[in-house]
Amino acid sequence: MDRTEVGALVRAAVDGDAAAWKALVEGLSPLVWSVVRAHRLSDADGHEVYQTVWFRFAQHLGRIREPEKAGSWLASTTRHECLKVIKALARLMPTDDPQVLDRVSEDRTPEQTVIDSEEAAAESERIRRLWQEFEELGERCRQLLRVLMATPPPSYVEASAALGIAVGSIGPLRQRCLRRLRARLDARGAV
């Protein structure tokens, strides 16, 4: 989402424009969701983090010093809340096994069901294989790509806030991770 547009929407929302708020949710909730998913929280934890972030954003709306950077504010707040969840879980379960945190839902989304029911079975299979290879990338690459694939695409500044990685590293790391994904797909003759 364009930063000047975000800034204008934040200012309008502060002034009581509910439609501007809705536009902010439409434009930036995929980024918040991507950051949540990048951290592999359980569905329940992920949903609570997502809500906490939006509740806090609403609460702080009039106090955000640089409205045009609201995307980075959301990304960074989401990251910190995710890290808190991971920290709390680590205290409850003294384990470093990432599988414990990896309880991604098996539920099929309505969109997925539509795809299954249509003739687009081949396309569906292609997407599933792409997703599977993506999921099996190293943790660092999986995190970065999960954030970058939000719609609309986040800026590198937002990705940096989401992941705690220097802005200057995002571009090279992205290139490297996509190359690795391409290699995995090629190796399996997929896509």
Next chain:
Amino acid sequence: MNDMNGARFPDDGAEGDEGVEEAFVDAEFDAGLLEEELRRAAAVLDPVPAELRRLAVEAYALHDLDAKVAELTFDSLVDALPVRGATDVPRMLTFRAGELTVDVEVTGQGLMGQVLPPQSARIEVLGGPQAAAPVPVDTLGRFTSDTPPSGPFALRLRTGGDVIVTEWLRA
């Protein structure tokens, strides 16, 4: 690219598929195109759940220009060392707005706390844009609730002419 291996991202280096990378990808593959395919896949396989989108839209009701925000200044989860072997340790939180401090302790049994300096106040536990439950407060500003927060929560305090809301967080 090789300079990015090793010290900076040791977790990636340990995967052992570097050989695959070298062998199969030519130098000029279209990274932007692959990213776009991932974006389409994410929109189909892992979109923002509709119910969460709706909750975020409704969260606008929490935008309150008249309330002061009491910021989280201490969180035992972050600021205190864990006690070895101890489980079900209460979560200790401190919020501050100007001269006013609110100490809160959250356990599996509920929530208790104290307004400082001691003073009477009306306090509600908020659970979202629609949910607000008043809690009993004594004249010294001590309060208890035997319902533990079940998700994100905040406290809304009315004292004197002020309305103060603590920063939203997950219990």
